[in-house]
Amino acid sequence: MTARPGPRNLLTDVPGLRVGQAEDTQVRTGVTVVLPDEPAVAAVDVRGGGPGTSETDLLAPDTLVERVDALVLSGGSVYGLAAADGVVAALGAQGRGFTFRSTDVPAPIVPGAILFDLAHGGDKAWGEQPPYLRLGRAALAAADARFALGTAGAGYGARAGALHGGVGSASVLTEDGWTVGALAAVNSFGSVVAPGGRAFWAGAYEVGAEFGGLGPPAARVAADDWGLAKRDALARANTTLAVVATDLALTPAEARRVAVMAQTGLARAIRPVHTHFDGDVVFALSTARRPLPAPAPWSLTRLGALAADTLARAVARAAYEAEGWPGSGVRRWRDLA
Numbered sequence: 001m002t003a004r005p006g007p008r009n010l011l012t013d014v015p016g017l018r019v020g021q022a023e024d025t026q027v028r029t030g031v032t033v034v035l036p037d038e039p040a041v042a043a044v045d046v047r048g049g050g051p052g053t054s055e056t057d058l059l060a061p062d063t064l065v066e067r068v069d070a071l072v073l074s075g076g077s078v079y080g081l082a083a084a085d086g087v088v089a090a091l092g093a094q095g096r097g098f099t100f101r102s103t104d105v106p107a108p109i110v111p112g113a114i115l116f117d118l119a120h121g122g123d124k125a126w127g128e129q130p131p132y133l134r135l136g137r138a139a140l141a142a143a144d145a146r147f148a149l150g151t152a153g154a155g156y157g158a159r160a161g162a163l164h165g166g167v168g169s170a171s172v173l174t175e176d177g178w179t180v181g182a183l184a185a186v187n188s189f190g191s192v193v194a195p196g197g198r199a200f201w202a203g204a205y206e207v208g209a210e211f212g213g214l215g216p217p218a219a220r221v222a223a224d225d226w227g228l229a230k231r232d233a234l235a236r237a238n239t240t241l242a243v244v245a246t247d248l249a250l251t252p253a254e255a256r257r258v259a260v261m262a263q264t265g266l267a268r269a270i271r272p273v274h275t276h277f278d279g280d281v282v283f284a285l286s287t288a289r290r291p292l293p294a295p296a297p298w299s300l301t302r303l304g305a306l307a308a309d310t311l312a313r314a315v316a317r318a319a320y321e322a323e324g325w326p327g328s329g330v331r332r333w334r335d336l337a
Contacts, residue, residue, distance in 0.1 A: 006171035011181035013171035016287035020143030021153030028122025029075035030156035031135040039067035041286040043255035048280035055111040061252040072112035073154040079130040084112035086136030113281040115187040115239035117157030150321030158187035162228040168318025182311040186318040189238035190270040195227030202269040202312040211320035239279035244307040249288035259284035261304025265311030
């Protein structure tokens with residue numbers, strides 16, 4: 001079967017999803033919110049050795065709540081967890097959220113994850129008022145079908161190895177009508193390009209020239225040659241946060257399998273990945289606009305493979321689109337010879 005990118009080549013090609021982003025250029029940080037039109041089945045898979053998350057335990061298949069009202073990705077390390085609080089407050093005021101019959105007060109279900117951008121410059125002297133509550137609300141208010149890639153949202157202050165990182169996204173629409181999308185905020189310890197050139201590790205999965213059209217790396221690579229990986233390997237200082245989504249109806253357990261398989265996309269796009277220094281997290285969402293075709297195990301396998309390929313493309317697009325911060329001294333992908 002043939003497949004092609006959706007009309008936007010963004011996560012929001014999946015029907016029923018919008019994405020909002022907000023940045024603070026002085027602090028050099030930002031927030032990305034994924035907003036389903038209706039509560040969506042969700043799951044998560046955590047592989048990094050230093051993750052930072054909130055409300056992810058409730059995504060287990062055996063918990064009470066099966067659907068989420070939004071997902072929040074944020075810079076700011078532990079301070080960034082407050083971005084989800086801003087989204088919860090705003091959604092609750094709109095009447096969205098899980099409600100028991102004994103109360104009229106909704107409880108919005110908003111899992112979140114954070115990346116570490118505290119060491120990448122900017123004015124972090126915020127005292128007792130970090131900007132993340134405000135940025136979470138602003139990102140939610142900006143939710144739309146189109147959103148910026150590169151130096152934006154949760155990836156505004158990010159670095160992909162030794163290069164500027166950022167937010168990337170991609171989608172695929174199959175011949176038989178499935179839609180799969182991915183979004184990544186790339187702040188990885190590992191490199192997204194092969195040593196000695198500009199070719200992305202994810203080049204074999206590129207569609208058209210969406211991140212330069214250079215194809216896969218041609219050179220052999222030594223076991224310990226990580227190329228443009230970071231040299232300051234600080235624990236919990238590096239992370240890639242990702243969301244993969246589909247319009248196919250999934251149970252929480254099936255969504256979890258998609259999240260697990262999608263982690264392969266990070267391994268195809270970043271070297272090394274899932275290290276002791278990273279906090280890699282992949283969320284999976286289902287907007288349930290179409291039934292999962294029978295037999296379910298085969299369809300789920302195909303869906304997970306599509307999610308992994310699409311996520312690899314999203315990671316490369318994050319670095320490819322990055323403009324960087326003025327005067328930062330950090331190289332962009334386009335600066336490579």
